[in-house]
Amino acid sequence: MMPISIVLSATSGQPIYAQIREQIKEQILSGDLAAGDPLPSIRALARDLGVSVITTTRAYNDLASAGLIANMQGKGSFILPTSPETLKQEALSRIEGHFGGGSKPGTQCCVAFDRCPGIVTTVEFGGIMNQENVLEFNRVTKRYDNVCLNLSLQVPRGYITGFVGANGAGKTTTLRLALGLAHPDSREVTKLDHNQVGVVFDTPHYPDNLRLGQLSGQVANFYTNWD
Structure with missing residues (x-):
């Protein structure tokens, strides 16, 4: 049985x-739990987490209603195959919820990745306003073995762009292309204003003991007009 990681918070x-x-949904969408993997039984999970069976039953029923797992009487609960369209819709829903109900012109534009066999595509969420783009890719491609990233993306000035996708979807490759750390195989138009684009990862990679001034000093090395 595949181990699952669940951390509960009372606050x-x-x-x-x-x-x-x-948390189970996140592990399914990220690929940590694959189609066919069994989940702990409702009773076993309740015992391990110190919660009631009613609580774990509701969580599993919600996942089953979303088409992510199958609850099979007498056999247990199993991860169902997840289509690229389902992954895309779930990603967009999480983005919309994170930003409080959808995109707001001039403040945010989010990109979700969905993965099909041998290809990665992108979907833009939120309207693109008629303003200057600080990052612009038009039909940029990058191929690794049998997987090809096809990227068209515009990020206007003042937008926050979030990348959401499973491991291997192309998030890091897109950032590497944007920062000039990887070279595309082909492209029509690219535009990047390095002094207007910053990257924030979901996990910080700076030492915890750095003070704000020290951290600012390190980041300033990447921007000529850092103030």
Whole structure:
């Protein structure tokens, strides 16, 4: 049985069943849990987490209603195959929820990646306003073995762009292309204003003991007009 990682918080403000549901969903969408993998039984998970069976039952039922798992009487619960369209819709839903109900012109534009066999595509979320783009890719391609990244992306000045996708979808490759750390195989138009684009990762890679001034000094090395 594949191990799953669930950390519950009594101070998050989110119901326990929802915390269980969302953390299992995240592991499914990220590829950590694959199609066919068995989940712990409802009773076993309740015992391990120290919660009621009613709580784990609701979490599993929600996942089954979303088409992510199958609850089979007498056999247990198993991860279902997830289509690229489902991955895309789930990613967009999480982006919309994170930004409080959808895109707001001039403040955010998010990109979600979905993966099909041998190809990665992108989907833009939020309207692109008629303003200067600080990052612009038009039909940029990068191939690794049998996987090809096909990228068309515009990020206007003042937008926050979030990349959401499973491992191997092309998020890091896109950042490497944007920063000039990787070279595209082909392209029509690219535009990048390095002094207007910054990158924030979901996990910080700076030492915890750095003070704000020290951190600012390190980041300033990447920008000629850092103030």
